[in-house]
Amino acid sequence: MEFEFGSLRFKVAQGDITKFPAEAIVNAANKYLEHGGGVAYAIAKAAAGDVREYIRISKEAMREQIGRDYIEHGEVVVTPAMKMEQYGIEYVIHTVGPYCGGRWDEDKKEKLKKAILGALRKADELGVKTIAFPAISAGIYGCPFEEVVKTFKETVEEFSREAKSVKEVYLVLYSRDSYEQALKVLGG
Numbered sequence: 001m002e003f004e005f006g007s008l009r010f011k012v013a014q015g016d017i018t019k020f021p022a023e024a025i026v027n028a029a030n031k032y033l034e035h036g037g038g039v040a041y042a043i044a045k046a047a048a049g050d051v052r053e054y055i056r057i058s059k060e061a062m063r064e065q066i067g068r069d070y071i072e073h074g075e076v077v078v079t080p081a082m083k084m085e086q087y088g089i090e091y092v093i094h095t096v097g098p099y100c101g102g103r104w105d106e107d108k109k110e111k112l113k114k115a116i117l118g119a120l121r122k123a124d125e126l127g128v129k130t131i132a133f134p135a136i137s138a139g140i141y142g143c144p145f146e147e148v149v150k151t152f153k154e155t156v157e158e159f160s161r162e163a164k165s166v167k168e169v170y171l172v173l174y175s176r177d178s179y180e181q182a183l184k185v186l187g188g
């Protein structure tokens with residue numbers, strides 16, 4: 001499924017983001033970049049082989065780029081793709097979405113928007129053309145999947161008015177089920 005917003009395309013795909021051929025992939029991180037489970041663990045493992053080593057690299061990058069040992073919603077940290085370079089991935093952009101625990105409101109939505117926008121703006125700054133996102137906050141953080149998908153589409157549309165180098169934004173869904181659910185939500 002594909003949407004065109006000016007010079008920007010928003011596409012929904014199914015697959016494993018650690019092998020997805022985009023110049024930048026986004027990690028649904030926690031604020032300390034601990035990469036303990038879910039897509040964060042998968043990305044750390046695929047990048048460095050050793051998850052603890054990638055956590056060390058991420059925390060060091062966070063100190064250099066943010067000057068703190070945690071990130072807020074909207075703040076992002078960039079680390080190299082390492083072994084994922086074989087798929088054409090250059091950067092991992094770490095962002096933190098809201099914790100929902102099954103609930104959804106305007107505040108959660110704003111935090112998710114900030115998390116998505118922060119990563120999109122950083123990709124623009126890096127001169128990236130193609131960026132791929134997982135369904136941030138729809139896993140361990142328990143935000144309603146449909147709302148996450150809708151918020152992605154809205155945020156990408158908003159970003160299209162300021163986008164410079166970014167031309168393609170992918171939402172990469174891991175399972176066939178979630179992919180099909182997303183198509184329904186977005187009206188496919």
Ligand code: ADP
Nearest residue numbers: 016017028038039134135137138139140141174
């Ligand atoms: P959060 O804590 O932000 O909810 P999770 O890692 O638990 O983050 O999940 C975010 C989404 O990423 C979930 O929908 C999950 O199914 C998905 N996911 C997990 N592994 C991968 C992967 N390798 N590629 C793409 N998506 C993945």
